[in-house]
Amino acid sequence: MHINKVSFQNFRNFGRLELKFNPGFIVLAGPNGMGKTNFLEGLYWGAVLRRFPGTKLGQLMRDNELFYKINLQFHSKDEEILEIVSEREGEKYSAQGRPASGWKFTYRYNNLAVPRAKFAGHLPVISFLPEDLNLLGHSPAGRRRYLNETLSTTSAEYRRNLSEYEKTLKQRNELLQNLESESNSGQDEIWNERLAEYGSLIIAERQKFLEFVKERFEAATTALSPELTGSMIDYRFSGSPDRQGFLAEISGLGAREKEAHGTLIGPHKDDFRLSWLDREVIGYVSRGQLRSYTLALKILEREYIKDKLSAQPVMLLDDVFSEFDEAHQRALIDFLQTFDQVFLTTAHLKEVQPFLPVNSQVYNVNDGTIIPSPFPHFPPLEGEGLREG
Ligand SMILES: Nc1ncnc2c1ncn2[C@@H]1O[C@H](COP(=O)(O)OP(=O)(O)OP(=O)(O)O)[C@@H](O)[C@H]1O
Ligand SMILES: [Mg+2]
Numbered sequence: 378m379h380i381n382k383v384s385f386q387n388f389r390n391f392g393r394l395e396l397k398f399n400p401g402f403i404v405l406a407g408p409n410g411m412g413k414t415n416f417l418e419g420l421y422w423g424a425v426l427r428r429f430p431g432t433k434l435g436q437l438m439r440d441n442e443l444f445y446k447i448n449l450q451f452h453s454k455d456e457e458i459l460e461i462v463s464e465r466e467g468e469k470y471s472a473q474g475r476p477a478s479g480w481k482f483t484y485r486y487n488n489l490a491v492p493r494a495k496f497a498g499h500l501p502v503i504s505f506l507p508e509d510l511n512l513l514g515h516s517p518a519g520r521r522r523y524l525n526e527t528l529s530t531t532s533a534e535y536r537r538n539l540s541e542y543e544k545t546l547k548q549r550n551e552l553l554q555n556l557e558s559e560s561n562s563g564q565d566e567i568w569n570e571r572l573a574e575y576g577s578l579i580i581a582e583r584q585k586f587l588e589f590v591k592e593r594f595e596a597a598t599t600a601l602s603p604e605l606t607g608s609m610i611d612y613r614f615s616g617s618p619d620r621q622g623f624l625a626e627i628s629g630l631g632a633r634e635k636e637a638h639g640t641l642i643g644p645h646k647d648d649f650r651l652s653w654l655d656r657e658v659i660g661y662v663s664r665g666q667l668r669s670y671t672l673a674l675k676i677l678e679r680e681y682i683k684d685k686l687s688a689q690p691v692m693l694l695d696d697v698f699s700e701f702d703e704a705h706q707r708a709l710i711d712f713l714q715t716f717d718q719v720f721l722t723t724a725h726l727k728e729v730q731p732f733l734p735v736n737s738q739v740y741n742v743n744d745g746t747i748i749p750s751p752f753p754h755f756p757p758l759e760g761e762g763l764r765e766g
Contacts, residue, residue, distance in 0.1 A: 378500070378689045379718035380420065382450035387439040389415035390745040400718045402734055406726040406750075407742035413722035416747065417504070417693045420720065423447035423461055424500040424691070426493065427529065430508045430522060434480060438463065451500050453688060459500060460485040494537060501530045501682060501690040505675055505697055512674065513659055513667050517648040524583050524647070527678045531685040535582050539644075542575035546640055554638045565631070572643060573616075573624035579644040581618035587649060589684070590677045597673040601708050602666055607654040615646035668701055676712055692719040698729050706732055 379400040385391045390412045405413050418429045422437065438445040444464040451457055466479035484496040504526065512519045528535040549568040591610050598608045617623040626642055634641050651658040651670055658670065682690050692713060698721070701709055710732045713719045723729045726739070739750035 378451060378453050378691060380449055380451045380500070380691060381456075382448075383420065384448040385416075385419050385446070387442040387445040388419045388437060388447055389439060391415065391419070392439065392745060394745075394747060396740075396747060398718070399738060402713070402737035403718070403720045404726070404729070404733060404737050404739045405720065405722045405742050405747065406739060407724065409724055411742045412745050412747070413724070413742045414695050416742065417695050417720060417722060419447055420449065420691075420693055421502060421504055423449045423459060424497070424502045425529065426461075426497045427526070429504070429506060430519070438465070449500065451691075453499070457499060458485070458487055459496065460488075461496075494533070497529070497536060498533050501686060501688055502693055503530070503675070503679060503682065503690045504693045504695070506695045507697055507700075509671060509675070510668065510697060510700055512671050513651060515659065520649055521644070521647055523674060523678070524586065524649075527681055528582050528586055530682050530690065532582065535579070538575045538578045538582075542572070542579055542644060545571045545575060546643065546645060550639050553634055553640065556635055556638075566628075569624060569627045572627055572640065573620050576616050576627075576643045577618055577620040577623040580614045580616055580623075580647070583644070583647065584612060584614065584618050586681055587612040589681050590674070593677055593680065594673065597676050598670060601672055601705060602669040605653060605662075605666060605669060608658075608670070609652045611650050611652070613648045613650055614644075615648075616642045616644065665702055665705070668705060672701075672705065672709060672712070679712075679715070689717045692716045694719060694721045696722050696724060698723060698732075699725050 380398055383394070383396050383398070385394040388394075394416075405416060407413055414429070418432065418437075422428055428434070428437070444462060446460065446462045448458065448460045451459070460483075462483040462485075464481045466481050482493070484491050484493055486496060486499060508519060509523070512523055525539060529539065545568065549572060552568065587610065591612075594610045595606065595608050598605045616626060623643075627640075630641055653662060658667070662670075679690065679692075694713065698706060698709065713721070714734070721729070722742075740747050741750055
């Protein structure tokens with residue numbers, strides 16, 4: 378699968394952008410702050426309606442504009458088109474007098490308006506971001522993002538369950554925040570039922586995925602760093618994959634949750650743990666070894682997606698190349714070559730260049746513009762000088 382045309386209007390720091398691409402490696406090079414990550418985020422948001430970590434909905438539209446549009450044409454079995462148009466909802470103001478953060482979205486698939494739920498899922502993508510390099514850091518949020526990215530790509534049902542779960546959790550937490558610890562709103566059971574319904578389905582899907590990873594984890598890791606033999610991954614789920622079991626657990630927490638004013642169990646508290654010869658990996662192995670684990674997880678994410686969908690995802694790789702040593706840079710390139718199409722950003726083209734396939738398409742990103750490099754395939758190597766014609 379590959380993207381063959383990208384149009385942005387007022388997305389981030391891009392005014393109007395229209396580019397055509399071939400399959401293979403697309404390298405977006407340029408100094409810091411020019412729009413490389415923004416471009417990848419536009420592809421990610423435009424394909425799967427998920428944002429990069431830490432960004433807010435209100436930041437996606439170009440400053441001082443009234444709408445933005447992303448249009449992606451891609452080749453799956455046939456040519457297909459996805460389009461999002463987003464506008465800030467007009468004259469709405471919140472009770473505090475600040476503009477309400479209301480956004481109106483129109484989604485189109487092959488030029489027909491579709492509901493949000495029918496939009497994502499046509500164009501599977503995998504991202505590999507600088508934030509993923511901290512996937513194995515101390516905060517579990519990145520690890521849950523890894524699970525959600527993979528499973529949202531493979532299953533429309535997972536996407537729906539996750540979205541329902543998040544809505545339920547938010548409303549349930551609001552209720553718990555406004556409750557006295559001894560009171561009973563009479564709504565507890567309804568919320569517990571909903572939480573158990575979606576929560577158990579999410580955990581069951583995550584469990585299946587992590588079983589797949591577990592079986593292949595040691596082989597994937599030692600292929601990258603042979604010394605890491607004896608590596609294991611374990612899912613630490615919070616709540617049960619069984620609906621009745623989840624319901625019993627959440628109901629049993631009653632007073633404790635009212636005291637804590639929040640939901641104490643569920644997929645929003647899940648985590649997984651890596652160990653090497655029974656030692657906890659985080660805080661023990663080197664940064665480079667953590668990179669190997671992260672790359673192994675990305676490779677397994679791809680394998681799972683390939684296993685579940687008959688389609689090949691598009692890879693978006695944001696400036697992580699220079700974080701690996703030379704041997705792992707080669708392993709990363711080998712992995713990337715298994716995709717039909719890879720978008721790769723770098724602020725250090727010279728460093729990346731020797732590793733890239735010769736027919737890579739190189740673009741220069743400069744302050745919201747993206748233009749093909751004046752050299753058809755590659756800029757000259759140091760000392761090579763300008764090539765004719
Ligand atoms: N909504 C927006 N409207 C206009 N400009 C924006 C908006 N959001 C971000 N920007 C601009 O985009 C720039 C950041 O772009 P981006 O993160 O893509 O840079 P980059 O090329 O990836 O840089 P680096 O190499 O440092 O990662 C910021 O400097 C900011 O000025
Ligand atoms: Mg960037």
